[in-house]
Amino acid sequence: MRIEMPNKVRMIIQTLTDHGHEAYAVGGCVRDSILGRIPGDWDITTSAKPEEVKRLFRRTIDTGIEHGTVTIMLDKEGFEVTTYRIDGEYEDNRHPKNVAFTSDLVEDLKRRDFTINAMAYNEQEGIVDEFHGLEDMEAKVIRCVGNARERFDEDALRILRAIRFSAQLDFTIEEQTKQAITEKAETLHNISAERIRVELEKLLCSSHPRKMIDAYQLGITKIILPVFDQMMETTQNSPYHYLGVGEHCIAAVEAMHSLFSQVPYVDDAKEQETFCLDHKLQMILCFTMLLHDCGKPLVKQTDEQGRDHFYGHGEVSAKTAKTILRDLKFDNYTIDTVTSLIRYHDHPLSIEEKALRKCINTIGVDLMDLLFLVKKADAIAHAENACKERLQLTNNIETVYKKIRAAKQCLRMKDLAISGKDLIEIGFSQGKTLGDALQQILQHVLEEPEENNRESLIEYAKKLSF
Incomplete structure (x- = not known):
């Protein structure tokens, strides 16, 4: 079996072998190549000691030299090259106390986690598979x-x-x-x-x-993630659901994956003028669906007819998710976005334009495209009748939302045709009064979007009493 390696990987291996050392691509890059997947990176293992590797290449970085790892820089790309090693005793279920270098490739492969990750390859010898990784991949x-x-x-x-x-x-x-x-x-x-x-x-x-x-x-x-166990053990006796809380949330994650194909994917969504998804936003949406009902075990009530209710679960789920995401050391943007989406995932949206503009202002324009995806994924994971009804309503509301956006109607303070400076010029004082006046003007424009022009708003502001 032949694996197509990048030229730079081939050059590193060839340089090492030309100088009397063994060298192979190893681990995940071999596994992914056999599976027809594009490797994320290419790791190389060698019999050469770190000092010998460093002598053979012009630019190297000691990324883990105590464990035998040197990163070779070719142009702006880095390739990790690690000396064959045997790990010493582990004391913390994570790191060996020490490592010993070896000249035996098989000893190095023996310390790896799974058989599918314990294969090595070079063009001279082909695949080295001492632990039957190919058989396990086939199975x-x-x-x-x-x-x-x-x-x-x-x-x-x-x-x-x-x-x-x-x-x-x-x-x-x-x-x-x-x-x-x-x-x-x-x-x-x-x-x-x-x-x-x-x-x-x-x-x-x-x-x-x-x-x-x-x-x-x-x-x-x-x-x-102990909250997930609670979710898996919480049933939902309701005409709207056919799954327990945990299963429903996983079904919602799966539904979200099915929706990704409907939205353009880019490497950096922030640079796009139209709504797109990048890896970070996809991750945020997946965690949102996993945790969107995580508060249900805490608020479950069962009525006299045996039907389950989860009043206020949106807010409780948002608070619970925030604690979980903080404990997992997520960044603030992810925490804030996930918790906001969870808070509003069950929030009713109006199909009437005036009421919808107010909803958008409350929720936040930046969240709306994501929220529609969340509502659709949640709907898909409901019982069939509820799914169709919820999905149709969400699609209808989204159509109205897109009409509002296409018309570039004012939905937030910064969209107003006037600013605090304009109000000061006609006699308003700085401070709370100014903020209250702008808020009242915004509410007026949300009801009457055609009023969002400087002349009309100045006249409206003059009639305000503060």
Whole structure:
């Protein structure tokens, strides 16, 4: 089997072998190449010691030299080159106390997490597959290299990586590996919130976010996201729902993925004049759908007829999600956007233009395009009759919203045809009075958008009494 490597990777490997060293592309880049996926990066493993690697290349960075890793810079691209190594004893379920360099490639591959990540390749020898990674790829199986319990004891993050890879690749987890995950899930307490966040992002943004339910069944979410266990254990006896809270939220994440194809994707949505999605916004929407009903277990009430109600769950879910996202060390923009979308996900929107303009002003113009996606995904995850009704209403309201936007009607203070400076010129004083006057003018324009011109608003302002 031949793998097409980038020229720069081929050149690094060739340079090392020309000087008497072994060198291979290794790990995820080999796995992804075999699967027909484009590797995110290319890692290289070699028998050369770090000092020997540094002597052979003009620009290098000591990114992890104590563990044998040197980054070779070619133009503006960096390629990690790591010396074959054997890890010493692990003391924190994450990092080895020390590493020892070795001249044996197989010893290096032996320390890796899963068989599909323990393959190496160069053009002279082809694929080195001592642990039957190709067989497991053919069978679509995630299996630890060697003893699964030992691999997870060494690095508990591998537990999350197993679930994440199963979601990204749509592979199943092999039984002994699965059993070891269940036994070792508690060790996830030793993993940093940042690392957990990254794995959750990759899982939810994958093509198979339903693997989150596997994480629940294996005892993983009990440690890293206990609110999800509560959601999975909360039923919804309601004509609007056919799933419990947790299953409904996962169905909503899946529905969101189905909606992504309807919106243009760009590398940076902030630079676009029209509504687009980038990876960050997709991630925000996935977390919104996962957590949009996370407050329901806290507010559930059952009436005399046995029907469940969740009054005020939007606000409670927003507060609960904010705590979760802070604990996972998300940035403030993500926290604010997700919690706002959750707060308003069940907020009724009017199809009547005047009332809708006021809703938009309350919610925020910048949130509206995202909120329509959230409402659609939520609707799709409802029972069939409720789904059709909610989806049709949301689409109708979105049509009115687009009409309002196309007409460039005033929806927020900065859209007003006058400013505080204009009011001061006609006698208003700075301070609270000025702010109250602008707010009253804005409410007037939300009701009468054609009034948003300087002359009309100056006349309206003169009639205000403060």
